[in-house]
Amino acid sequence: MTSQEKTWKEIAPAGVCSKSSSEFLTGDWKTYMPVRDLEKCTRCLLCVLFCPDGAIRWYPEKGDIAFDYSFCKGCGICANQCPTNAITMKLAQE
Amino acid sequence: MQSVAKQKMMALAGDEAVAYAAKQSDVDVVAAYPITPQTIIVEKFSEYVANGEVETEFVCVESEHSAMAASLSASVTGARAFTATASAGLALMHEMLFVTSGCRAPVVMAVANRALSAPINIHGDHSDSMAQRDSGWIQLYAENAQEAYDSIIQAFRIAENLDVLLPVMVGLDGFTLSHTLENVETLLDEGVKEFIGTRQFPKVLTHEGKTVPFRLDPANPMTVGPLALQNYYFEFKRQQEEAMENALAVIQQVNSEYAKISGRSYGNGLLEAYRLEDAEVVAICLGSTAGTMKTVVDALRQDGVKAGLLRLRTFRPLPVEEIQSALAGVKAVAVMDRCLSFGGNGGPVFHEVRHLLYEAASRPYVVNYIYGLGGRDTSPTELRSIYENLQRIIQTQRVEKPIQYLGLRD
Amino acid sequence: MTTQEWKFTTKDIAAKPDLFLSGHRACAGCAPATVLRLIMKATRGPTIVTESTGCMEVVSSIYPYTSWAVPWLHTAFETAASNASGIEAALKIMKKKGRIKQEHVDVIAFAGDGGTYDIGIQALSGAVERGHDFLFVLYDNEAYMNTGIQRSGGTPHGAATTTSPAGSVIPGKLEYKKPIADIMVAHDMPYVATASPYYWKDLLTKVRKGLEVEGPAFLHVFAPCPRGWRSNPAKSIEYSKLAVETCVFPVWEAVSDEYQLSTPSKLVALAPQKKKPVADYLQGQGRFRHMFKPQGKKLLEEVQRITDERWQRLLMKCEMAQKP
Numbered sequence: 001m002t003s004q005e006k007t008w009k010e011i012a013p014a015g016v017c018s019k020s021s022s023e024f025l026t027g028d029w030k031t032y033m034p035v036r037d038l039e040k041c042t043r044c045l046l047c048v049l050f051c052p053d054g055a056i057r058w059y060p061e062k063g064d065i066a067f068d069y070s071f072c073k074g075c076g077i078c079a080n081q082c083p084t085n086a087i088t089m090k091l092a093q094e
Numbered sequence: 095m096q097s098v099a100k101q102k103m104m105a106l107a108g109d110e111a112v113a114y115a116a117k118q119s120d121v122d123v124v125a126a127y128p129i130t131p132q133t134i135i136v137e138k139f140s141e142y143v144a145n146g147e148v149e150t151e152f153v154c155v156e157s158e159h160s161a162m163a164a165s166l167s168a169s170v171t172g173a174r175a176f177t178a179t180a181s182a183g184l185a186l187m188h189e190m191l192f193v194t195s196g197c198r199a200p201v202v203m204a205v206a207n208r209a210l211s212a213p214i215n216i217h218g219d220h221s222d223s224m225a226q227r228d229s230g231w232i233q234l235y236a237e238n239a240q241e242a243y244d245s246i247i248q249a250f251r252i253a254e255n256l257d258v259l260l261p262v263m264v265g266l267d268g269f270t271l272s273h274t275l276e277n278v279e280t281l282l283d284e285g286v287k288e289f290i291g292t293r294q295f296p297k298v299l300t301h302e303g304k305t306v307p308f309r310l311d312p313a314n315p316m317t318v319g320p321l322a323l324q325n326y327y328f329e330f331k332r333q334q335e336e337a338m339e340n341a342l343a344v345i346q347q348v349n350s351e352y353a354k355i356s357g358r359s360y361g362n363g364l365l366e367a368y369r370l371e372d373a374e375v376v377a378i379c380l381g382s383t384a385g386t387m388k389t390v391v392d393a394l395r396q397d398g399v400k401a402g403l404l405r406l407r408t409f410r411p412l413p414v415e416e417i418q419s420a421l422a423g424v425k426a427v428a429v430m431d432r433c434l435s436f437g438g439n440g441g442p443v444f445h446e447v448r449h450l451l452y453e454a455a456s457r458p459y460v461v462n463y464i465y466g467l468g469g470r471d472t473s474p475t476e477l478r479s480i481y482e483n484l485q486r487i488i489q490t491q492r493v494e495k496p497i498q499y500l501g502l503r504d
Numbered sequence: 505m506t507t508q509e510w511k512f513t514t515k516d517i518a519a520k521p522d523l524f525l526s527g528h529r530a531c532a533g534c535a536p537a538t539v540l541r542l543i544m545k546a547t548r549g550p551t552i553v554t555e556s557t558g559c560m561e562v563v564s565s566i567y568p569y570t571s572w573a574v575p576w577l578h579t580a581f582e583t584a585a586s587n588a589s590g591i592e593a594a595l596k597i598m599k600k601k602g603r604i605k606q607e608h609v610d611v612i613a614f615a616g617d618g619g620t621y622d623i624g625i626q627a628l629s630g631a632v633e634r635g636h637d638f639l640f641v642l643y644d645n646e647a648y649m650n651t652g653i654q655r656s657g658g659t660p661h662g663a664a665t666t667t668s669p670a671g672s673v674i675p676g677k678l679e680y681k682k683p684i685a686d687i688m689v690a691h692d693m694p695y696v697a698t699a700s701p702y703y704w705k706d707l708l709t710k711v712r713k714g715l716e717v718e719g720p721a722f723l724h725v726f727a728p729c730p731r732g733w734r735s736n737p738a739k740s741i742e743y744s745k746l747a748v749e750t751c752v753f754p755v756w757e758a759v760s761d762e763y764q765l766s767t768p769s770k771l772v773a774l775a776p777q778k779k780k781p782v783a784d785y786l787q788g789q790g791r792f793r794h795m796f797k798p799q800g801k802k803l804l805e806e807v808q809r810i811t812d813e814r815w816q817r818l819l820m821k822c823e824m825a826q827k828p
């Protein structure tokens with residue numbers, strides 16, 4: 001959290017949250033990152049469904065998925081569940 | 095200026111008066127659990143519901159903890175919520191009382207003040223609500239069934255005021271008030287509806303970047319009751335304190351507005367001064383005992399004693415300035431506590447009164463009387479002895495026992 | 505019960521915008537997070553969520569950030585169901601009085617082990633008895649994970665937790681997993697089901713059924729926790745499959761106390777030779793590590809025994825018990 005914190009007069013009562021967590025990037029948690037072999041991938045979309053962080057998205061207009069590494073924590077569920085072993089976990093670059 | 099409205103005299107016990115006030119207040123949700131001596135409130139209300147006399151969802155919850163959770167949640171969803179309890183039930187809600195005030199939910203609750211266990215006792219004293227004085231709830235104490243009725247109606251206005259947004263509990267002494275029949279002057283339904291109005295909601299900034307009414311509405315999603323870490327929790331608590339301070343003015347304002355339509359006023363809403371103008375010996379008390387105290391004061395005055403009574407109607411927020419000015423010039427004060435704060439060097443009201451007199455230009459003698467625990471009746475003679483003791487203190491310029499137990503078998 | 509069966513494709517679900525947003529602080533590999541994300545995909549319209557204190561509540565609502573794109577309320581640990589009762593009652597009466605614009609609002613209560621099996625059970629039982637129209641979801645990671653992996657009524661026999669450690673004298677939790685879903689069925693309530701996230705289609709179908717039913721519905725979802733189970737974060741979903749294949753966590757539903765096995769478990773019932781030994785599931789989880797030592801053999805046998813016994817009882821309820 002880097003934003004300046006507000007005073008008691010500035011915040012809403014009852015703790016009503018003022019920011020979406022989609023502004024909080026958890027991608028720097030990862031040690032490993034998923035890398036996809038585009039040929040092996042059948043676009044079954046299981047990885048999209050199983051990702052705890054919603055970090056893999058399906059783009060129907062593109063007919064393809066994409067990994068959002070700004071949220072991916074590198075858990076490896078996608079790699080483990082991929083039916084065609086299209087995803088491998090590699091050490092994430094800084 | 096509005097003239098006093100047409101009213102209807104009814105014979106009601108305190109609990110019935112409370113139920114009737116809630117009925118007239120267009121309450122949306124009542125989630126409650128029965129406990130003596132509050133039971134008549136929920137039973138009466140159930141009758142109203144069963145006969146289609148109210149448009150209210152009555153939720154017969156399985157415990158008081160759930161009663162407060164459901165009341166608070168209903169309130170945050172946008173409903174006007176009312177509940178009632180006493181003693182152990184209030185104690186069971188303890189955790190949720192803090193959550194309710196923290197969520198700024200304007201829940202109104204009647205408390206039929208009753209002793210806390212153990213041993214178990216079903217009769218009146220203030221230990222239940224005094225134990226919740228830190229919970230962030232506004233606390234009003236009624237002297238009689240009439241005031242209980244009036245205070246419930248006023249409570250919705252106080253709680254829902256946008257400068258307050260705090261829950262309000264109205265205490266009425268168990269059995270003495272809850273179960274005793276009185277003549278109660280009641281407003282007509284339209285009068286109450288007009289006085290209370292519809293619930294207003296403050297506007298809050300949500301995570302969608304919109305500023306919308308504070309309630310759970312799928313059209314405007316918001317998150318309520320989050321985890322606030324060390325960097326934010328403190329600020330939320332300060333907000334609640336500010337709301338408490340604002341409540342002092344709001345309670346007075348509501349009291350005087352209500353006086354216009356009912357003809358009834360309870361002091362200035364915060365406290366009631368009875369024959370205090372030139373009083374030298376003063377007792378301070380809360381609740382129904384004040385009624386008997388007034389007759390004792392009258393008798394003393396007949397005998398030439400400059401006696402007076404200060405009845406605290408509002409205990410939270412504590413009306414500091416008002417008490418300080420009411421006691422200016424008084425020589426000796428007896429603070430009556432219908433509750434003990436074990437190991438605390440006297441009762442809660444004693445603590446607070448003494449504390450607020452610390453900076454007074456001239457401090458009176460202040461002593462404490464613990465009385466009436468577990469429904470112990472206190473006679474006018476015993477009550478008069480308080481004043482006799484105060485006179486003795488002034489005369490001898492000595493306090494022998496700062497804390498005494500009135501009516502205890504010693 | 506439902507007039508129209510909800511039909512959906514994988515692409516439909518994947519394309520649906522998340523209502524449980526990224527950026528929450530759950531551990532890497534947290535199956536409860538997957539479960540919540542998936543469940544929110546099965547909502548059908550305006551929805552209000554209430555949650556009890558626990559992992560999912562904490563990770564999704566660290567002020568000022570929220571992961572909830574729907575109205576959401578948290579009050580305390582015991583109160584998922586009592587909150588839901590209050591919200592539902594408020595919606596009902598406000599609708600009657602013409603203060604709600606939506607035609608219908610679904611109410612979902614989420615709670616973990618603590619908020620369901622133990623501290624929350626009273627409120628849950630009360631809410632169900634009163635018949636409030638809401639869906640209660642238990643995301644079961646089999647211990648009080650948020651406070652540091654302490655045992656709950658849902659912790660299985662022999663599991664090591666911080667309040668039931670596998671010591672030299674006592675080998676983990678001695679008590680058995682409380683059959684919470686069966687307890688809920690005994691409430692004679694409209695809909696009870698168990699689900700496991702690997703079988704996501706089954707899970708989503710059950711969520712939708714629970715929402716559509718009039719009155720209370722209870723959904724018990726298996727949700728592996730790599731942190732508390734000391735397992736590989738990558739395998740959280742795999743464990744949710746193994747749990748069903750070994751009958752440790754069978755999937756079924758009960759419509760007004762008539763039990764029916766769901767397809768994934770039905771396949772095991774119909775082909776019992778395919779039923780995997782519990783060791784396949786227990787292995788690799790640090791909380792069961794002591795069972796794979798020589799002195800843990802009896803414990804492992806006991807776990808197999810109780811799993812088989814409960815499985816048989818379930819089959820009988822589903823009228824699928826094999827004749828001996």
